[in-house]
Amino acid sequence: MAKISSRFLREGRQLPPELEDARLEIKQICEEYGLDFFETVFEMCTYEEINMIAAYGGFPTRYPHWRFGMEFLEMQKSYEYGLSKIYEMVINTDPSYAYLMDCNLVVDQKLVMAHVFGHVDFFKNNHWFKPTNRKMLDQMANHATRVRDIIDREGASTVEQFVDMCLSLDNLIDPYLPHIQRTRKATEEPEDDGSVGRLPSERHYMDRHINPPEFLAAQREKKASQAEKAARYPEEPVRDVLGFLLQHARLAKWQRQILQIIRDEAYYFAPQGQTKIMNEGWATYWHTKLMTKHILTDSEVIDYADHHSGTVAQRPGQLNPYKLGVELYRHIERRWDRGQFGKDWLDCTDPRERKAWDTGAMLGRDKLFEVRRTHNDITFLDTFLTPEFCREQGFFTTKFDKKADEWVVDSREFADVKKQLLQMLASRGTPRIYVYDANFANRGELLLTHEHEGLDIQLDWASVTLANLAALWGRPVHLETLLEGKPIRMSHDGSEVTREEVR
Amino acid sequence: MLNIDRDLGRFRDIVRGRVRRDLRRYMSSGELIGRKGKETVSIPLPQIGIPRLRYGKNQGGVGQGEGEGDQPGQGPRAGDASGEHMLEVELTVDELAEILGEELELPRIEPKGNRQTKTTKTTYKGIAQQGPESLRHFKRTYRRALQRTIASGGFHPGRPIVPIKDDKRYRTFEVETEPRSAAVVVYMMDVSGSMGNEQKEIVRSEAFWIDAWLKHNYDDVETRFIIHDASAREVDRETFFRTRESGGTLISSAYKLALEILQKDYPPADWNIYPFHFSDGDNWSQSDTKTCIKLLRDELVPMSNQFSYAQVDSQYGSGQFIKDLEGAFPEDEQVVLSRVPNREGIMNSIRELLGKGN
Numbered sequence: 006m007a008k009i010s011s012r013f014l015r016e017g018r019q020l021p022p023e024l025e026d027a028r029l030e031i032k033q034i035c036e037e038y039g040l041d042f043f044e045t046v047f048e049m050c051t052y053e054e055i056n057m058i059a060a061y062g063g064f065p066t067r068y069p070h071w072r073f074g075m076e077f078l079e080m081q082k083s084y085e086y087g088l089s090k091i092y093e094m095v096i097n098t099d100p101s102y103a104y105l106m107d108c109n110l111v112v113d114q115k116l117v118m119a120h121v122f123g124h125v126d127f128f129k130n131n132h133w134f135k136p137t138n139r140k141m142l143d144q145m146a147n148h149a150t151r152v153r154d155i156i157d158r159e160g161a162s163t164v165e166q167f168v169d170m171c172l173s174l175d176n177l178i179d180p181y182l183p184h185i186q187r188t189r190k191a192t193e194e195p196e197d198d199g200s201v202g203r204l205p206s207e208r209h210y211m212d213r214h215i216n217p218p219e220f221l222a223a224q225r226e227k228k229a230s231q232a233e234k235a236a237r238y239p240e241e242p243v244r245d246v247l248g249f250l251l252q253h254a255r256l257a258k259w260q261r262q263i264l265q266i267i268r269d270e271a272y273y274f275a276p277q278g279q280t281k282i283m284n285e286g287w288a289t290y291w292h293t294k295l296m297t298k299h300i301l302t303d304s305e306v307i308d309y310a311d312h313h314s315g316t317v318a319q320r321p322g323q324l325n326p327y328k329l330g331v332e333l334y335r336h337i338e339r340r341w342d343r344g345q346f347g348k349d350w351l352d353c354t355d356p357r358e359r360k361a362w363d364t365g366a367m368l369g370r371d372k373l374f375e376v377r378r379t380h381n382d383i384t385f386l387d388t389f390l391t392p393e394f395c396r397e398q399g400f401f402t403t404k405f406d407k408k409a410d411e412w413v414v415d416s417r418e419f420a421d422v423k424k425q426l427l428q429m430l431a432s433r434g435t436p437r438i439y440v441y442d443a444n445f446a447n448r449g450e451l452l453l454t455h456e457h458e459g460l461d462i463q464l465d466w467a468s469v470t471l472a473n474l475a476a477l478w479g480r481p482v483h484l485e486t487l488l489e490g491k492p493i494r495m496s497h498d499g500s501e502v503t504r505e506e507v508r
Numbered sequence: 509m510l511n512i513d514r515d516l517g518r519f520r521d522i523v524r525g526r527v528r529r530d531l532r533r534y535m536s537s538g539e540l541i542g543r544k545g546k547e548t549v550s551i552p553l554p555q556i557g558i559p560r561l562r563y564g565k566n567q568g569g570v571g572q573g574e575g576e577g578d579q580p581g582q583g584p585r586a587g588d589a590s591g592e593h594m595l596e597v598e599l600t601v602d603e604l605a606e607i608l609g610e611e612l613e614l615p616r617i618e619p620k621g622n623r624q625t626k627t628t629k630t631t632y633k634g635i636a637q638q639g640p641e642s643l644r645h646f647k648r649t650y651r652r653a654l655q656r657t658i659a660s661g662g663f664h665p666g667r668p669i670v671p672i673k674d675d676k677r678y679r680t681f682e683v684e685t686e687p688r689s690a691a692v693v694v695y696m697m698d699v700s701g702s703m704g705n706e707q708k709e710i711v712r713s714e715a716f717w718i719d720a721w722l723k724h725n726y727d728d729v730e731t732r733f734i735i736h737d738a739s740a741r742e743v744d745r746e747t748f749f750r751t752r753e754s755g756g757t758l759i760s761s762a763y764k765l766a767l768e769i770l771q772k773d774y775p776p777a778d779w780n781i782y783p784f785h786f787s788d789g790d791n792w793s794q795s796d797t798k799t800c801i802k803l804l805r806d807e808l809v810p811m812s813n814q815f816s817y818a819q820v821d822s823q824y825g826s827g828q829f830i831k832d833l834e835g836a837f838p839e840d841e842q843v844v845l846s847r848v849p850n851r852e853g854i855m856n857s858i859r860e861l862l863g864k865g866n
Contacts, residue, residue: 057512069511074519075556077512082596157641165518172558319572328572402570414571426570436561460563469559484561 018048024105027115027300034299035122039374040291042125043139044100047118049107055091056080058104062274063096064145068152068266070168092312093117097128097277099139112305113312119295123288126377131283133276133381136183141273148266155259167260170473171267176435177246178268180275202228242439242454247271249440255479264477278433279381286330287377289317293331329398333385336394337376338369359393383430390426392419400426428458436462441485451478455486462486464495471497523597526553528607531855548598605720608858630681639678648677691780691813692730692773693722694766695748698787700737700757707820711786712749714818714854718784718862719745732769736762738792742769759791759829760799767807776811783808783815784861788822789829797829801836809842816861820848 020028028047035042050058060077061067083089092113095103103121105114128134138144156164202224206215243249247268251261277284293313301309317328340346344364353359376385402425404415416422437456445452451474455462467484474497475482481498485507492507527534534551635648653671657663695715699708722729733748734740737755740762766783774781791797809815819830830845837843846860847853 060512060515066511069514069518071515071519071522072558074512074515074517077516078519160642169558173560176560176562324570324572398572400570400572422570429570432563436563438561455561463562463564466559467561470561473559 018050020047020049020105023111024114024118027111028118031115031118031122031295031300034295035119035126035291038291038294039370040122040126041130042101042122043098043129045095045103045121045125046100047103047105047121050104052084052090052106052108053081055094055104055106056084059091059094063094063102063104064142066142066146066149068149068168069156070165070172072172092316093120095121095124096141097134097137097139098142099129101125101128102142110308112301112308115300115305116292116296116309116312119292119300120288123291124284126291127280127284127287130378131276131280131381132379133184133279137273137276138269144269144273148270151262152266155263159259164259164263167263168267170476171247171264173470173473174247174250174477175267175271177244177438178248178271178275179244180279182245182248183272237442238444239440239442242441244437244439246438246440246453249443250477253443254477256477276381279383282326282330282333282382282430283377283380283385284330285327286332286334289327289331290334290373332398333389333394334373334376336391336397337389338373340369341372342367342369344368383427386423386426386430390423395419395422432458432460436460436486438484445483449480451480451482453482453484455484457487461488464488467495468497468502471495471502475499520597522556523553524599524603524607526556527551527597527599527604531604531608534604548600549604551597551599553597601720602724605717605724608717608721608855628683628685630683632679632681634680634682636678636680637674637676639680643679645677645679649675652677690728690730690778691726691782692732692770693719694732694734694769694781694783695719696734696736696740696762696766696783696785697748698737698757698759698762698785699735699751700755700788700790702757702790702824703788703820703822704824707788707822710820710848710851710854711818713851714848714857715784715786716749717854718858721858721862730774732766734762734765734769736765740765757787757790757792758796759785759787760796760803763800763803763808767803770808770811781812783812785815785817787817787819787829788824789819789827790822790824791829797832800829801832804833804843805836809837809840812842814842814844816844816846818846818848818857818861821850 019025024047032045056077058065059080060073067073080089080091084091091106092109093103093105095101101121103117103125105117109117152164152168203216203221206212239249247264250256251264251268254264256264296309296313317325317331319325319328343362344350344366345359345362350359350362353362376389380388396419399417400422401417402415402421403412405411406413437458439454439456440451441454442452444450453474462484471482471484476499481496483494483496485492485494487493494505494507496503496505632643635645649671650669652675653669654663656672656675657669663669695718697711697715703711719731722731731745733743733745735743735748735751736757736759738758738761740758742765743751762785770776770781770783791800804815817830817833819827821827830847833843833845844861846857848857
């Protein structure tokens with residue numbers, strides 16, 4: 006790693022002395038609070054460099070692809086027009102690298118450093134980041150080299166086309182896969198004797214009570230569905246579509262390598278999507294604590310207040326992960342400090358009593374560290390969202406009013422808000438898609454199913470995605486989903502998309 | 509610098525591809541008219557996204573706050589909002605002209621005169637020690653490998669010659685400037701009252717793109733501009749693309765003026781001559797049309813390499829002129845006629861006038 010850090014810390018990249026002093030101070034305070042982070046290397050970058058690094062997802066070396074160029078151009082434009090700028094950029098590696106923009110105020114740099122230590126602590130300790138590769142910097146560079154080699158052999162446009170196809174499928178992964186061993190159940194099926202699963206009945210007059218007709222019908226159905234299942238491959242639906250393709254699609258060696266690379270990177274970035282609210286909330290919690298209690302000088306207060314409020318600002322009707330995260334952490338801290346947990350608390354229904362509840366437990370800080378270690382966004386909100394918190398924060402759900410052609414407030418009920426929030430987090434805009442049958446219609450065609458949760462898939466994009474999938478699979482592919490409540494099957498046979506209603 | 513340049517370059521290529529696909533749309537919009545070569549044009553493109561399986565827009569969300577007030581219409585959508593942005597791409601008029609003009613040429617251009625116009629082309633005739641594998645020169649590489657093997661005494665007949673990195677030779681291109689002949693282009697445009705604003709804009713667009721393309725591809729092509737209604741006058745480039753006038757139509761007045769200019773400044777022996785005329789074909793009288801045809805047949809066409817006439821459909825005019833020309837020059841290769849039915853027809857019309865193999 007020493008080699009990389011020296012390559013990184015080129016002349017002019019290291020922190021100027023005043024910031025280096027600030028870094029040491031902030032680091033020490035963080036450690037005193039019990040934050041536990043990887044070694045963190047800060048680098049000074051121009052806005053152009055930071056946009057470049059951001060376009061590459063924080064990694065200075067990625068495989069060649071036009072979308073990085075596009076993202077760079079977009080960031081560059083929006084910075085130049087003054088629409089947005091990147092304050093901070095940090096990557097989940099060991100040691101961790103963070104980039105500071107050289108034109109920021111000193112107070113901003115301090116804020117960013119405190120924020121970054123929060124992130125790195127989260128990367129290191131949160132359970133959902135455990136399976137990620139902490140040497141990803143090297144891995145990404147290796148990926149880049151491998152893809153370049155492949156490009157030299159196969160030609161740039163061939164490879165680019167293939168990469169585009171893989172990228173269009175790169176959200177079809179199973180984010181829980183690294184945490185669960187999904188071994189196939191070793192079911193020992195009894196020999197099929199042709200009967201329909203009657204229960205043993207020694208006395209024939211008891212038989213119609215032990216095996217009534219309804220029971221037999223149910224057994225027959227069960228049997229039939231088992232038989233159907235055994236005829237299918239995979240037996241259980243597979244959510245890791247990319248992994249399934251990797252194992253079973255007819256691909257050339259170089260194609261397999263590229264697919265593997267894209268899958269690896271998708272899995273590497275997945276936990277960041279799973280913990281957005283927690284991660285940003287945690288970093289914000291710590292930068293506020295550090296800045297307001299320890300670091301700020303009198304002259305910096307105004308700028309700090311300005312920029313901090315920019316980070317946690319709530320645009321009307323939008324949800325800001327920084328804001329939601331930090332508020333929920335504070336809510337938890339307050340509850341556990343005052344002992345508002347456990348059976349007694351849950352049993353208490355008197356609002357006045359609940360409001361005044363304080364056992365002086367002072368367990369808030371410990372609880373926070375425990376929460377950041379074990380939860381992801383979904384469990385975080387599922388566990389700690391309370392009606393009190395919802396009321397305090399003024400949450401509501403929205404729906405689209407077709408008549409008025411605008412979004413309107415739907416409900417302020419706690420149950421509705423929580424359900425909607427969790428649903429949003431569970432999907433993150435990505436539908437759950439499973440490989441259902443790889444030998445559909447006994448013709449080696451691939452059937453995917455969509456676990457419909459009330460939202461339809463965007464059809465035009467789905468068509469193109471299916472085309473890509475068909476190209477990868479090499480045989481026709483199908484996707485079963487609901488469209489306005491009706492079950493449909495979209496199919497792509499390699500040349501065109503068709504859509505039919507099922508049953 | 510990190511290696512973003514390469515990705516950025518590739519992205520720009522993709523954008524150029526998109527622009528090419530939608531070129532007709534940009535060409536038919538009049539906004540670009542009058543800009544010059546190096547001026548950049550911002551073109552809004554829908555963001556180029558990687559299609560994924562994702563939810564449509566019918567999603568409810570959770571918000572925070574009053575939920576009333578300034579922006580009740582702003583609803584959050586879960587997931588990532590990318591794919592909705594517009595992308596702004598900057599291209600110069602030159603670049604647009606280049607995209608436009610890959611299949612165009614000045615027809616029947618001949619070596620004439622000593623003032624030479626130049627054109628560049630790239631040919632693969634160089635050899636380099638570095639290059640992409642796709643351009644590897646097999647013979648040269650093999651020869652180097654053979655030489656080395658023999659020189660180092662490792663040569664045995666029957667044993668394969670294996671090239672090492674130093675042996676490899678690649679084809680490489682060189683940019684050559686080819687001398688081209690001197691050429692003058694005379695644009696004549698009808699600004700008479702029978703042409704509506706739409707028609708004027710169409711002919712102006714067409715003239716603009718022809719001019720932009722010529723400027724880009726042929727250094728030192730001379731251009732002269734004439735506008736006419738019942739009388740003709742020579743104007744500068746700016747005026748030509750911006751002027752709005754109206755009056756009667758005497759096409760012969762323009763031809764006479766063109767002839768005058770050409771005879772004075774551009775002897776056909778030294779110059780390739782390309783008159784372009786844009787009109788709605790509604791001439792004042794048949795007798796003037798006769799004068800025109802006589803002028804063309806006796807003077808203008810013989811001295812020109814190609815006479816191009818583009819006629820835009822107009823709801824007022826008779827559109828008779830192009831029929832008269834068809835009748836007068838049925839077989840003449842030097843006279844090219846083209847009809848522009850509407851904005852979308854501009855591109856086709858330019859192809860008809862300047863397309864290769866005319």
